[in-house]
Amino acid sequence: MxxxxxxxxxxxxxxxxxxxxxxxxxxxxxxxxxxxxxxxxxxxxxxxxxxxxxxxxxxxxxDRILSLTTAPLEVNLEDRRRFVVDAFARWRIKDVVQFRQATGSGGEALAQQRIDSILNAAIREVLGNVTASDVLSDDRTPLMNQIRTVARREAAALGVDVIDVRLTRTDLPRENLNATTDRMKAERQREAADERARGAEAAQRVRAAADRQAVEITSEAKKQAEIIRGEADAEANNRYAAAYGRDPLFFAFTRQLQFYAQTLKPSSSSLVTKSDSIYFDYDRFVQSIEAEK
Known part of the structure; x- marks a missing residue:
């Protein structure tokens, strides 16, 4: 026990x-x-x-597939254009022994830092040999595959496999973007000024043509009015002559009415005459007409 x-x-x-x-x-x-x-x-x-x-x-x-997002990176392209590029990568530990030897006690955190550096270098290498049109193309798969190939080759020493790389953003730097925006704005303002100048020139041509047409129409109208007035006066004179031949007193009466119409105009302010003036004596006015014959 x-x-x-x-x-x-x-x-x-x-x-x-x-x-x-x-x-x-x-x-x-x-x-x-x-x-x-x-x-x-x-x-x-x-x-x-x-x-x-x-x-x-x-x-x-x-042992899962891990992800890595790079910080914004400025890249100089073959055509001397500068772009800000972001990338997204997926990677996995392929050889755990080699991974341990490469990273030591730093493990996955240290591997992330090294893969980030490898990915940035691969982006600079690949994009440095292409133009802006290639980077801004709708299909950038060949570029991303090239970046993945370079990154995979360099990351193999870490015992990891870079499975995929994707470019998430390709923009102009802020200062370049502002300069480009200002240049586009100036270009649009120049085009607007040209359009306004062409519009003003066209408007001037239309206005001149309209003024010329108005002068021509007015001249033609005055010409027609003079012709009609002359014809009317001639017709009136003919009628007056015919009326005089048929009835001299009626002609005298109309002459007196015309005399009144010419002398008693609204612009006349006053009329001073004698009470026995011929102006108001129709019989004497008719006698004066007969005396003129």
Whole structure:
């Protein structure tokens, strides 16, 4: 019975040692068993693994596809144009042992930094040999494939595989964009000034043609009016002559009415005459007409 208290600590210690020698790797991970910094075991399949307790440690890495978004990068193109480029990459740890040797204890964080540098260099290399029309094309797949090929080749030393690269933004730098906007605005203003000048010239031609036509129409109208007035006066004179021949008194009466119409105009302010003036004596006026014969 005295041995029972002694066995309990032994069992506990044995259980602790046994548990410390076990580790679990799920389907999303890869694991390395290290001993004094050296790789002793690689565990890439999900399940239960074993290691030497206290002497060995387990380091796990993500086996999923990881993403990386680069910071805005200014790139000089072949035609000396400058663009600000953003890229998105997807990568995965391919060789976990090589990955450990390349990144050490920095792991995935250090790998992200190195892949970011590799991706920026690949973007500069590929876009430096193309023009702005290629970058702004609707189909940039060939460019992105070239960037991926360069990045994949350089990232192979890290034990990773660059699966895909996508250009998410290709814009002009702000100062270039402002200059381009100002240049476009000046060009539009110049075109607007040209259009206004052409419009004013056309309007002047139309106005001159209308004025000339108005003068011609007015002249023609005056000419026709003079002709009609002359014909009317001639007709009136003929009628007056005919009336005079038929009835001299009626002709005298109309002459007196014309005399009144010419002398009693609205512009005349006053008329001073004698009461026995011929002006108001129709009989004497007729006698004067007869005397003129």
């Amino acid at each position: 005295a041995k029972a208290p002694i066995l309990i600590p032994v069992v506990v210690i044995a259980a602790a040692v046994g548990l410390s020698s076990l580790f679990v790797v799920d389907e999303r991970e890869k694991a390395l068993v290290l001993q004094f910094g050296q790789v002793k075991q690689v565990k890439t399949d999900p399940g239960l693994g074993f290691k030497l307790p206290f002497l060995q440690q387990v380091v796990k890495y993500d």
